Structure formats: structure tokens, C-alpha cells
Amino acid sequence: MAIAKDKVGIVSCSGEDLPEGTISRIATRMVLEKLRPDDTVTICLPLFLAGSEDERAFAKVFPTIAVDGCDKRCAEVGTKKYSGKPVATIVVSEIIKKYPRLKAKSRDKLSAEEKELALKVAKEIAAKVDEVLGRKKLRGVTG
Amino acid sequence: MSKSGKIFVISCSGIGKALGTVGRTAMYEVVEKLRPNEATTVCLPLITIGDETVLKLVRTNSCISVDGCPFQCARKNIEASKGKLVASFMVTDVLRENRGLKPEGVIELNPKGLKLASRLAEKIVRQIDETNKNR
Ligand code: SF4
Ligand code: SF4
Numbered sequence: 001m002a003i004a005k006d007k008v009g010i011v012s013c014s015g016e017d018l019p020e021g022t023i024s025r026i027a028t029r030m031v032l033e034k035l036r037p038d039d040t041v042t043i044c045l046p047l048f049l050a051g052s053e054d055e056r057a058f059a060k061v062f063p064t065i066a067v068d069g070c071d072k073r074c075a076e077v078g079t080k081k082y083s084g085k086p087v088a089t090i091v092v093s094e095i096i097k098k099y100p101r102l103k104a105k106s107r108d109k110l111s112a113e114e115k116e117l118a119l120k121v122a123k124e125i126a127a128k129v130d131e132v133l134g135r136k137k138l139r140g141v142t143g
Numbered sequence: 144m145s146k147s148g149k150i151f152v153i154s155c156s157g158i159g160k161a162l163g164t165v166g167r168t169a170m171y172e173v174v175e176k177l178r179p180n181e182a183t184t185v186c187l188p189l190i191t192i193g194d195e196t197v198l199k200l201v202r203t204n205s206c207i208s209v210d211g212c213p214f215q216c217a218r219k220n221i222e223a224s225k226g227k228l229v230a231s232f233m234v235t236d237v238l239r240e241n242r243g244l245k246p247e248g249v250i251e252l253n254p255k256g257l258k259l260a261s262r263l264a265e266k267i268v269r270q271i272d273e274t275n276k277n278r
Contacts, residue, residue, distance in 0.1 A: 012158055013186070013188045014156040014158055014167075014186075014187070014188065015186040015188060016153070016154060016156055016167065016170065016184050016185070016186050016187060017184055017185050017186045018186065021186055025156065025158055026250055028158060029158065029249050029250045030250065033249075033250065042158055042159055043159065044155065044156075044157045044158055044159055044163065044214075044216060045158075045187075045188050045191060046155055046187050046188065046190075046191050046216035046217065046219075046220050047214060047216050048191065049191050049216075049219065049220050049223060050214055050215065050216040050218075050219035050220060050223075051214060051216075069186075072186075072189065072192075072194070074186065074188030074189055074191065074192050074194075075188065077192045078188055078191045078192045081192065107171060107175075108168065108171040108175065
């Protein structure tokens with residue numbers, strides 16, 4: 001199966017039980033909608049188990065970045081198990097450690113502080129997208 | 144606080160569609176506001192990857208799946224893991240009953256989407272009360 005070289009797949013864990021899972025989901029959407037809309041595609045993670053071979057081909061077709069809320073790394077593990085090994089993994093709980101001033105507390109609606117945190121994670125994902133596409137030096141990460 | 148003994152409301156959180164956000168929002172409305180003592184949730188991806196602790200929880204406690212679309216990922220993940228599924232909801236069904244409430248936005252739901260989520264939450268709550276009555 002041919003790898004699509006002009007798009008990067010992003011699979012987010014969307015973890016419902018942890019605020020970091022919500023950040024993971026929102027940051028991924030920020031990349032898809034605002035930062036790198038022309039360069040990225042996504043798929044619902046649970047569809048790997050619930051869907052067909054077409055869905056499970058995802059990481060074979062697109063070089064894929066897993067975005068996980070915590071160290072359980074469900075997106076990375078699930079993508080590898082059902083589809084193909086991701087080319088990189090971003091773990092929100094690790095990125096958060098760099099910003100002790102910002103706290104992730106809510107699982108539902110994000111506060112302004114949590115949105116700021118989500119944007120920081122989104123920028124790291126966007127930088128990784130550029131790296132995967134070999135554009136690291138051509139574009140900034142501000143979108 | 145232990146999750147055991149509660150009803151697990153598990154949403155798909157579909158990232159590709161606003162429908163997934165409606166299901167996720169409805170689930171939080173139930174487990175955080177309407178029935179916090181009776182209901183709880185877990186990360187669906189932990190079921191997808193076969194996490195032993197979570198598999199044990201969904202096999203021994205009643206589960207309600209909340210899915211965005213007919214792919215029914217939450218339902219199928221719970222079924223494939225031999226979870227104790229007592230009811231399933233689909234956002235598309237509730238949308239059919241509330242045609243004026245077209246949800247938009249994944250990062251942030253529009254007011255109609257939020258209203259649709261509340262209608263779905265009411266249905267889930269009725270199911271929780273029914274399940275608890277029959278226990
Ligand atoms: S990686 Fe962590 S936050 Fe994300 S789904 Fe798994 S357990 Fe939940
Ligand atoms: S049911 Fe599956 S495909 Fe449909 S919105 Fe939910 S996660 Fe996505």
C-alpha cells in the first residue's frame with residue numbers, strides 16, 4: 001500500500017476520563033482546523049476496532065502522529081495494534097510539565113487557561129507535522 | 144472515589160464530527176452534573192487497547208454506550224470486550240427526534256448542539272434510573 005507523502009495522519013486519544021485527554025482532543029482539532037488544515041487528516045481512534053480494513057489501513061496510508069493524554073499512550077498503542085506504527089507520539093502530560101503555571105482541570109469545557117495549554121500542545125503537534133513532511137525549516141509553528 | 148458499583152456511561156468522543164462532541168458533552172452532563180453518584184465514565188481508548196483494569200470494570204458493572212454516528216464505536220468496543228452493556232444511544236437518533244437542533248463545531252459546540260446534548264443527557268438519565276430500579 002502506497003504511503004501518502006503530502007498528508008500526515010493525527011490520531012488523538014480523546015481520553016474521556018482525564019483533563020489531559022480533553023486537551024489532546026482539542027489540540028488535535030486546532031491543528032486540523034487552524035494550524036495545518038491542508039496537511040493533516042484524522043480518524044476516530046475507536047474506529048480501529050469497530051471499523052473495517054479500510055479504517056485500519058489509516059497508518060499504512062498516512063505517516064501518523066499519535067497524540068495521547070497520559071502515559072498509558074492509548075493512541076500510540078491502539079494505532080500500532082490495529083493499523084501501523086506511528087512515526088511519532090506527543091504526550092500531553094509531558095508537555096504540560098513545561099508550563100507549571102498552566103493547569104488542566106476540567107474534562108468538559110476548557111477554561112481560557114486550558115485553551116492556552118491546548119494551543120501550546122497544538123503548536124508542538126504542528127511542528128511535528130512539519131518535521132514529518134520535511135518542512136521544518138520552511139515554516140514557523142504559528143500557523 | 145471508587146468507580147465500582149456505578150453505571151459506566153461511555154462515549155465515543157468522535158473527533159471527526161460534531162456528533163461525537165454532542166455525545167461526549169451529554170456524557171459529562173450526566174456523570175458530572177445530573178447523576179454524579181450513580182454514574183461514572185472511563186476512557187474508551189483504554190477499552191480499545193484492552194487495558195486489563197478497565198476491562199474488568201466494564202465486565203462487572205452496567206455500561207451505557209453513547210455514540211455519535213451509526214459506526215457505534217463505543218457500543219462495538221464494549222461488546223467486543225464482553226462488557227455488560229445495558230443500553231446504547233446514538234446522537235443521530237436524538238437528532239432525528241429534534242431536527243431543528245443541528246450541531247456544529249467540534250472544538251466548541253454551537254447552542255443548538257448544546258441543547259441537543261442536554262436532550263440526550265435526559266434520555267441517559269432515564270435509562271440510569273430505570274437500570275437502578277431493576278437492580
Ligand atoms: S492516553 Fe490516557 S487520557 Fe488518553 S485515553 Fe488513554 S488513559 Fe485516557
Ligand atoms: S461512532 Fe465512531 S465513527 Fe462515529 S463519531 Fe463516534 S467515534 Fe467517530
